[in-house]
Amino acid sequence: MSFWDAMAREPSLMQTFYGAMSGDSKLVARVLVSDCCKELFRGVGSLVDVGGGTGTMAAAIARAYPDINCTVFELPQDQEAIIGLPNLQFVGGNMFQENIPHGDALLLKVNSINS
Numbered sequence: 001m002s003f004w005d006a007m008a009r010e011p012s013l014m015q016t017f018y019g020a021m022s023g024d025s026k027l028v029a030r031v032l033v034s035d036c037c038k039e040l041f042r043g044v045g046s047l048v049d050v051g052g053g054t055g056t057m058a059a060a061i062a063r064a065y066p067d068i069n070c071t072v073f074e075l076p077q078d079q080e081a082i083i084g085l086p087n088l089q090f091v092g093g094n095m096f097q098e099n100i101p102h103g104d105a106l107l108l109k110v111n112s113i114n115s
């Protein structure tokens with residue numbers, strides 16, 4: 001059983017974990033969508049956040065760049081995801097077993113506790 005499968009059996013642990021991931025993403029997103037990183041997004045029309053959790057990072061990018069079509073590719077799970085942005089969608093899947101959706105840019109962000 002994978003770490004992710006095990007965690008899915010513990011809803012409170014899962015909620016804590018994704019809350020921590022989201023908090024980290026909020027912090028990093030503030031830098032990523034600031035003026036200093038504008039060059040990174042030049043010419044990008046679509047972006048896929050692989051393993052993007054509840055969508056915190058992708059949502060920040062989608063808000064800052066309404067012309068970028070953002071997709072979160074994530075294991076199907078019962079977590080509250082960010083909804084309501086016209087240029088943000090979620091696709092459920094396993095990156096090791098299924099094709100990752102096409103995007104001009106792929107984002108694969110891990111949290112500092114993993115690195």
Ligand SMILES: C[S@@+](CC[C@H](N)C(=O)[O-])C[C@H]1O[C@@H](n2cnc3c(N)ncnc32)[C@H](O)[C@@H]1O
Nearest residue numbers: 021025051052053074075094095096109110111
């Ligand atoms: C360390 S968390 C990082 C979450 C988010 N990118 C962030 O930085 O806040 C890793 C994420 O990858 C997802 N994940 C793990 N294995 C995956 C797989 N095989 N396919 C797709 N997503 C996966 C997990 O559910 C989790 O949301």
